[in-house]
Amino acid sequence: MQSKLSDTELIEQTLAGNQAAYADLVKRHQRFVFTLAMRFTRVREDAEEIAQDCFIKAYRSLASFHGQSKFSTWLYSIVYTTAMTFLRKKRVDTDSIDDENTLIQLENRPTGYDVNNAENKSRSFYLNQAIDQLLPDDATIITMFYKGEQSLEEIAQALGMEANTVKVKLFRARQRLKEKLERNLKHEAKELI
């Protein structure tokens, strides 16, 4: 069961030496941090490594968090920096994610669904598939905006950008996501015919 204490209270307890309080903080934010890491790496093992690294880094510098922003905003800025460093190290060409080859690879990924059984595929499945096909930056902004309870200003703070830049990027990301979603649904409809 997760703690009902606020993030600030859990941080205070952690700083006082209560490691169980930090475990509660991890449990509270792990899904979102892991999802953000997945947006960058698209490989579960790598994403888990990044997410763990982020929580350890956050623990190490918890004393320097003065509560000027939300803990989640501060944590997501660590995720962004760690993921970017990871990608740089791995020399992943993020631009190539839009290539047709990659698209084919993503489409051929094992999904756990029967490909011929369209009934099993909900619209949310296609939505997640479309997010996987976005550029990491676009997918991150969309995820932070819709699932991270972050305002444009907070996203800008976490990503080290101007709020207006994030606004424009969010608009473009939504357009791309819409296009990819429509393309995937059309492709599926053609297969059924």
Added chain:
Amino acid sequence: MNNIEEILWNYIDGSCTPEEQNIIKTLIAEDEAYRLKYQELLILNKEFMAIELEEPSMAFTYKVMEGIRAENALVPLKARINKKIIIGIALFFVVTLVAMLGMVFASVNWSAVSAPVNLTYSVKMPSIDAGKTKIAVDGFVFFDVILALYLLDGYLRKKASARQA
């Protein structure tokens, strides 16, 4: 604002001014193109809100906490020494020194000072056993040698690491 879609997204996000909001509200009510686009975007917005988050492995929290424990264990001794211990040691030495000074002053024959003509005075030094003194001196020298070796080792290590960097 560039196009209908951008205007409507700003309206849906609530990121435009109250005046702009009123204008857009009127446009949606009066313009068919705006109304249809607005409905389309509302459906999309609802769908985007339903994006599912990924689930990490069951042992994720445990692994993080293990990582933290492992890291804490690796913290060098120098960083783990409590400042209170250092203050305690310093206090011990200060108290010992004060006690020794007190002993010395207590053994001084101050009555000689009051004599106006005869200025001689006698300081009674604590008696020290010769055998015990030799052991104490040997121990002191041994401690000094160990301390000198430790400091030399530290100095050489620092030099070596600076050369590597």
